[in-house]
Amino acid sequence: MSPTVVDMADLPMQHPAAPAGAAQARARFFNSGNAFNVKLPEVPARLFEPPPLERFGVFDCDQSRALGGGVAATTPLMLARYVRIAARDALPPLDVHATGSVWYVIAGTGRVTGAAIDVAFAAGDVFLLPGAPAYRLEAGEQGALLWSVDNAPQLAFERAQPAPLAEALIDAVHYPAAEIERQLALILSTGTHDETSGRALIFSSDRQAAARNLTPTLTLSLNTLEPHTHQRMHRHNSAAITLVVRGEGCHSVVGGEHCPWTPWATLVTPPGAPHSHHNEGTHGARFLIVQDGGLHYHARTMGFEFLEA
Numbered sequence: 001m002s003p004t005v006v007d008m009a010d011l012p013m014q015h016p017a018a019p020a021g022a023a024q025a026r027a028r029f030f031n032s033g034n035a036f037n038v039k040l041p042e043v044p045a046r047l048f049e050p051p052p053l054e055r056f057g058v059f060d061c062d063q064s065r066a067l068g069g070g071v072a073a074t075t076p077l078m079l080a081r082y083v084r085i086a087a088r089d090a091l092p093p094l095d096v097h098a099t100g101s102v103w104y105v106i107a108g109t110g111r112v113t114g115a116a117i118d119v120a121f122a123a124g125d126v127f128l129l130p131g132a133p134a135y136r137l138e139a140g141e142q143g144a145l146l147w148s149v150d151n152a153p154q155l156a157f158e159r160a161q162p163a164p165l166a167e168a169l170i171d172a173v174h175y176p177a178a179e180i181e182r183q184l185a186l187i188l189s190t191g192t193h194d195e196t197s198g199r200a201l202i203f204s205s206d207r208q209a210a211a212r213n214l215t216p217t218l219t220l221s222l223n224t225l226e227p228h229t230h231q232r233m234h235r236h237n238s239a240a241i242t243l244v245v246r247g248e249g250c251h252s253v254v255g256g257e258h259c260p261w262t263p264w265a266t267l268v269t270p271p272g273a274p275h276s277h278h279n280e281g282t283h284g285a286r287f288l289i290v291q292d293g294g295l296h297y298h299a300r301t302m303g304f305e306f307l308e309a
Helices: 152-157 177-188 293-299
Strands: 046-048 057-060 079-085 094-114 117-122 126-150 173-175 200-203 219-225 229-235 240-246 250-254 257-260 266-269 275-279 285-291
Touching: 079 094, 094 152, 117 126, 117 173, 177 200, 177 219, 219 229, 219 275, 219 293, 250 266, 275 285
Parallel strands: 094 126
Antiparallel strands: 046 266, 057 079, 079 126, 094 117, 126 173, 200 219, 219 285, 229 275, 240 266, 240 285, 250 257, 250 275
């Protein structure tokens, strides 16, 4: 009887036979049968609700336990959070441990100050903060509720730090609500064709305009959906974090699951998941989407495709 041959994929991790020193002793070896079958937890499709009116502070949309990571994360490379500030109050100094952090003002007014910015904000505004320590966020007479997304988990993956402001690839940017409405009206006055994925306003800045991104790795869009219509089923390799800005009678279908929209909810769309958005109401819908799309555009791996005619 011939001896049983061990399948290559069943070989355990190998160590050097006779290392000459600590540097050689650290070497480990796999093979083409077992090096590429690492099983990672899937990104859950999930809805997060904003914090109750009586609760103040920072509220992470954290899925790190499901993702198997050690840092707060909504998707492997992004973290979304709500921030509620009481009237005439301020958060403790906020450090942005990310390349950049995008903020949307859901309600109220206030001011954000720091080494890179000194801007008054109001409901409907968007602003971008480059990575830096000790930003101050304070609310006005009515308090403030904000939503933010950053790429802190991406930097944490490699224990990287944001570039110093003098070397950063982005600057602080403020997009007032009135200018957003003006830009959106221009888009809604134009025509589309069959391959257009929808009518959306894409946010960028002077230093990121060539890539049409918000930061080198993050994209931001304000999408619209007319009453009694839907955005066709599609997929892409980037993960998406969506804030429901306006969407009575709307829902999404993500990976075959029905996800009803609620005011200011956060919807997580896993990378590669087939999904569509539906407006069965009588008013136009709006939803703000942050994706790690800049990373996939750069790697040529976006993989966008429609899944229905």
